[in-house]
Amino acid sequence: MQLTVFPAPTSPTANLDHGHDHGGCRTKALQTAEQLCNNRGVRLTPMRRQVLELIWESHRAIKAYDLLDRIKPTTGTAKPATVYRALDFLLEQGLIHKVESLNAFIGCSFSDHQHQQLLLTCIRCLEVEERPAAGVMEAIDRELEQAAFIIHHKAIEIHGICIRCAKHPPITATI
Amino acid sequence: MQLTVFPAPTSPTANLDHGHDHGGCRTKALQTAEQLCNNRGVRLTPMRRQVLELIWESHRAIKAYDLLDRIKPTTGTAKPATVYRALDFLLEQGLIHKVESLNAFIGCSFSDHQHQQLLLTCIRCLEVEERPAAGVMEAIDRELEQAAFIIHHKAIEIHGICIRCAKHPPITATI
DNA sequence: TGCCGATATGTTATATAGTAGCATATCTGC
DNA sequence: GCAGATATGCTACTATATAACATATCGGCA
Numbered sequence: 001m002q003l004t005v006f007p008a009p010t011s012p013t014a015n016l017d018h019g020h021d022h023g024g025c026r027t028k029a030l031q032t033a034e035q036l037c038n039n040r041g042v043r044l045t046p047m048r049r050q051v052l053e054l055i056w057e058s059h060r061a062i063k064a065y066d067l068l069d070r071i072k073p074t075t076g077t078a079k080p081a082t083v084y085r086a087l088d089f090l091l092e093q094g095l096i097h098k099v100e101s102l103n104a105f106i107g108c109s110f111s112d113h114q115h116q117q118l119l120l121t122c123i124r125c126l127e128v129e130e131r132p133a134a135g136v137m138e139a140i141d142r143e144l145e146q147a148a149f150i151i152h153h154k155a156i157e158i159h160g161i162c163i164r165c166a167k168h169p170p171i172t173a174t175i
Numbered sequence: 176m177q178l179t180v181f182p183a184p185t186s187p188t189a190n191l192d193h194g195h196d197h198g199g200c201r202t203k204a205l206q207t208a209e210q211l212c213n214n215r216g217v218r219l220t221p222m223r224r225q226v227l228e229l230i231w232e233s234h235r236a237i238k239a240y241d242l243l244d245r246i247k248p249t250t251g252t253a254k255p256a257t258v259y260r261a262l263d264f265l266l267e268q269g270l271i272h273k274v275e276s277l278n279a280f281i282g283c284s285f286s287d288h289q290h291q292q293l294l295l296t297c298i299r300c301l302e303v304e305e306r307p308a309a310g311v312m313e314a315i316d317r318e319l320e321q322a323a324f325i326i327h328h329k330a331i332e333i334h335g336i337c338i339r340c341a342k343h344p345p346i347t348a349t350i
Numbered sequence: 351t352g353c354c355g356a357t358a359t360g361t362t363a364t365a366t367a368g369t370a371g372c373a374t375a376t377c378t379g380c
Numbered sequence: 381g382c383a384g385a386t387a388t389g390c391t392a393c394t395a396t397a398t399a400a401c402a403t404a405t406c407g408g409c410a
Contacts, residue, residue, distance in 0.1 A: 064396070078360090079361065081361080118318065129324075131318060136314040139311040143308045144333065149304075152298060154333050155331075155334075156315075159328045239366095239367070239368080252388095254391085259368065259369080260387080278367065
């Protein structure tokens, strides 16, 4: 029998995402969020901020109920609505994306300028990469013009193997 | 107060999808499905066929539990697993698509050749149009080559207003 | 500064979506 | 017509998401 073992995803709290210093990502994202909310006159409350922080703990998409579990120790009382309301706010402000095909959420790396990127989810390490992909967006605009379809929202989600995982093939053992 | 009233979606059983004779679509889709399954040596059982027929009753995406409600009168006993198993089979065979952003399913119009199309969902009439969109697919392939991302599956979902609904503006009343 | 309306969160309950695991039935090849 | 494979029945459960109303907090203004 052949067993294919993928490396387990790193723990949600470890800054191990493929070796980059993720603390920098998170700090920058939170600063940008504060600024954006200030400029817009909307409130990044402690609850909303905490959810955003948790989402930014890694580049893996996180599920609403996992966020809930992480919040409970702090609040003691958090319920689904608490999390979903924070998520709704963050989505409205373009600070996070929902990965529809995973029912999960990731921080938006381009919250201060571009939205509606390609979302590349690695089925091995579960990290999601966001790519503005101008060429793809233009091709879609052309296609929709032909179809005379007036766009409101795009979700472009690709699942596959990222370059880092492709370079570190899974351990294969015969038992 | 301004009230914007969109025309209600036509009933699931009516062949009224924007005026085209939908019976033809359905019949053709079912014939293609029978052929494909025969060629592949897989079984389009009565249950699976019924689910496919129900999905093809319109061009609107249908939810698993709505399918379940439609099946119950016939079988008396259908449970979620019954429907989900049929859906899994139809997805595997490429006879239907899941619209991830709706948690709903539509028949595939290109089951005998192309897969992984653009799915255009009209937020007014709720119909889903499938478009192969070669230009978009090429642009995505180029982008993924740059990212060195090995693709397994695409979900490209656009929400907006279709050409037919754009031509029939909603009734607007002041109350 | 303390009151008011607006915004945000707490709380309970429920709706919607999907899966696990084992029993039973049906099909297909021999 | 029997055996193994495939499909469905069935029970229970897990996961995802929202509704509706109560309470708390914020921020402007009398």
